[in-house]
Amino acid sequence: MAAVSSTYKDPSDNFVWWIEGDKLAIATTNGDGGTTETGEGKLKAVQIGSSGDVITSGLLISYNAEPDKLSSITDTLDIDNSLQPALIDYVKSKALMDAAASATEPAIAQIRMASGQQCMANYKESVRRFGMKKNDKTGGTRAVVPANLR
Amino acid sequence: MAAIEFSGKEIYSRVLQAVPGVSENYVINLINEALVDMGKYSVQMEWAKTNLVHNQLWYGLDDNRDITVNKVFKCSILNSSGEYIRIPRLLNQDIKITDTE
Numbered sequence: 001m002a003a004v005s006s007t008y009k010d011p012s013d014n015f016v017w018w019i020e021g022d023k024l025a026i027a028t029t030n031g032d033g034g035t036t037e038t039g040e041g042k043l044k045a046v047q048i049g050s051s052g053d054v055i056t057s058g059l060l061i062s063y064n065a066e067p068d069k070l071s072s073i074t075d076t077l078d079i080d081n082s083l084q085p086a087l088i089d090y091v092k093s094k095a096l097m098d099a100a101a102s103a104t105e106p107a108i109a110q111i112r113m114a115s116g117q118q119c120m121a122n123y124k125e126s127v128r129r130f131g132m133k134k135n136d137k138t139g140g141t142r143a144v145v146p147a148n149l150r
Numbered sequence: 151m152a153a154i155e156f157s158g159k160e161i162y163s164r165v166l167q168a169v170p171g172v173s174e175n176y177v178i179n180l181i182n183e184a185l186v187d188m189g190k191y192s193v194q195m196e197w198a199k200t201n202l203v204h205n206q207l208w209y210g211l212d213d214n215r216d217i218t219v220n221k222v223f224k225c226s227i228l229n230s231s232g233e234y235i236r237i238p239r240l241l242n243q244d245i246k247i248t249d250t251e
Contacts, residue, residue: 090187
């Protein structure tokens with residue numbers, strides 16, 4: 001395997017990407033032109049030299065990720081600070097619902113179930129409706145005060 | 151001012167107030183369940199680099215890799231000046247080359 005330098009001046013002219021299943025395809029119209037299917041102008045795999053050649057760190061992807069797993073109770077959570085209250089709501093909700101299911105007194109079960117549903121409603125509002133907005137760290141105008149036209 | 155960061159311990163203590171007697175392991179499982187659920191939304195954006203390999207069309211994104219990707223929204227290729235140039239996404243996937251693995 002040999003590392004080679006990139007010779008592409010503007011990859012946006014002749015590269016494309018797409019997703020199929022759990023695989024990312026990177027294809028280009030640049031090529032060796034040796035056969036009909038690999039001729040210039042048709043999409044094919046990257047041709048950068050010979051077998052085993054690579055452009056080191058030649059591909060950069062930006063993606064929405066899944067937070068890292070918590071393996072110990074002392075670990076720090078891998079989510080933005082603004083979402084930590086939402087996570088507490090989710091955990092409390094599930095714990096209360098499980099506790100309601102195992103409660104022997106109907107009144108206690110009902111209270112726990114109601115509390116659990118309230119926590120789940122808070123979670124949904126925080127993450128599903130406003131998660132992106134709360135997580136948006138770009139600046140800009142937060143409020144516009146209209147001019148007094150009187 | 152340093153960022154306020156919660157550990158699993160703090161969440162465990164909050165849950166204990168609502169449901170006394172639950173175990174740490176149970177709460178860890180619930181926290182991980184919450185993290186998976188949160189991962190379905192655009193709450194965590196990251197980026198990663200990998201080698202561009204000769205004659206390799208497909209790059210794996212499945213969950214058993216170093217990174218867990220839920221949705222790729224941008225791809226860039228290194229150019230001859232050392233800059234990453236964004237490349238377009240092909241929306242019409244009706245092309246000859248497909249994944250047969």
